[in-house]
Amino acid sequence: MMVPLTQLEIAGLRTRLDDALGALQELRLAEVVTVVDPGETPPDLAELIARTDAILMLGDRSATGTILSDTALRTTLDHLEPQVAKLLAEDEELRGEAEALPRSIAALDALQPLVPELGRLNDRQLANLGLASMALVLDDPDLRIVPELTRQLAELLGRGHLMVTSTTAPGSPVGCLLVLRRRDLPKVDALLGTERIVEVGVPAAYAGKSLRATVEAMRERLAVLPRERNRVRVELAATVMPATGPLRATIAVLRARVERAVAAAQADVSSRTFVLRLWVPAKQTARVEEVLADRLGSAVAVERLDTSESVGDQPVLLRNRPGWEPFQQLVGLLSWPARGDLDPTGLTALVLPIFFGVMVGDVVYGALLLAAGWWLRLHWSKRTLGEVGRVMVLGGAWTVLFGVLYGEALGSLGHRVGMPALWFYRGGPTALEPLLLFALAIGLVHVVLGLVLGVWTAARGHHRRPLASKLGTLLVLAGLFGMAGVAAAGFPAEVLTPAVAALVVGVVVACVSQGALGLLLGPLDLLGALGNVLSYLRLAAVGLASTYLAEVANQLGARGPLLLGLLVATLFHALNLALAAFSPTIQALRLHYVEFFGQFYEGGGRLFAPLGGGSVAEGPESGSVPVSSASAVNSPEPVPAGSSV
């Protein structure tokens, strides 16, 4: 549900503006009304925060120690940064070496058996013979470079060279040892300028050694690299860690200063006074007034403003049961509710898991999902995975329930071992009709509920056209339901006349509500509403797909040897379970976003973001109201809830 907000106006001495903002930051109950663009963060503070953040990324110690002044912070950063940069560069260099050495070793090693005698000669020995050697790695996926290079070297050097190539696998880089006359080196260097020919980069440390000695030295180097990297990391931690605690404490203060500076830019300031407007939860206004009076005495005066009229850019504060938090995030994924909207979190929390259960409907799958969800909740209670776990627990519970109704456990296995279906078994020959009717009934109820909420929202906001349009659609759906009931479900014949009347009146009202283009838009709107109801057939379709995939797993499992069958069946059921965890969630979300929200939800709001961030403190009259300032700042763009398709 949405918590009502009201505006307060604070007037006071300009010298006490920062104190007032500091008190509000501690309260975490007030958002400064944005009058003008607050502009950028003060550049000096932004620079300090960025530099401190960069250092803090290297250490995860919590905030401890003294808070540094700006000068002390600069000095600390100036002292730390060069050391950290040097160590990071060293670590990066070692990482690059660790990646490059195995490739060089593989290419050179492959050559050794081909030319064992040459491999033992070092550069000086080769020079004494008037020779030089080159080790190359050729990237030759289409096998054209090596023949081409062979041809060109023959043209260039005649018979005065030796080229040996080797590769570990087709398509992989080709190692190549080239022995040639020393005076021919410049010509070959020029020839190898072709971009796809890469000479192995042998570090200076290996220069002058024989091929075999080079490979051995490289192997030794590769073996010591992990120790080297570890040494650098330990040194880095030793450099950064002592400063991390004070830096973390300081950056929190810096961020609070930035927030106050941005908020102060919103104040109407004269040479002696300031005026500031705030959004405050209506029930917390007394508390805000009391705290400001306690802290600042007569230096500020607080006045409550009349916000009964629509005020632009009003934030929304949502308060829902703690267990509904993940569903609130799902609503926010589309768009936060705007002022005047209903908060659909509760209905989403109630219905979305039911849809999940209707689609998956299997006792074993449900129990597994429930157990997995419970485990996630226990181990990641404060993180996103924990919230996913909450949704899985609810979805799993409904899946078990519908599994009992359908008589399904691992698909048809439950049915085969005699598990009774309390309602109907979805894999049976007569199941399609009741399943489709069930899905359509759910769709009708859900869409009608959405339309009723839309009527209520439109009536509350005095929006006549949407009100008439939704009433017309409701009448049309009621008329069609009555007519279908008479035709197929044995409704009494007397229902037909009022049903036809409702249909006709509904069509007329829906057309009139669309204005000048009513004859075109009215029927389209009605078709859209019908399409919305039909869209719920996906509950049946996805459910049937899950049932038949489980049946395939069971059928395959029953063939062949027992162990192989068990393995195949387990793999298919695991695949089905994985699909069951994702696809129904997406489908249930879509039904909410498009078919349900589309009837009443405008969205486009932004979350209440109080000074001090975090969550609104618990007051005597309100519970904890989780509000993420980050998510408020990054709240989704206004999106009209989906229309019919």
Added chain:
Amino acid sequence: MELGLIALAAGLAVGLAALATGYAQARIGAAAMGAVAEKPELTGRAILLVAIPETLVILGFAVSAMIILLLGGK
């Protein structure tokens, strides 16, 4: 023979609709993922846009079910 044709028709009804849905989702999905990469806050809208063409295959499924129920049951 007649049962085979009914089955073929039902399969075509849902299969062709699925092809159309896949084609539409491929184009929308690629564009939506590009948009989400630039602005992650558009994830909700991306899901919505990618999910919209699925109505086609659901309608194909409805037609397929009607073919089976009305003709196959005879």
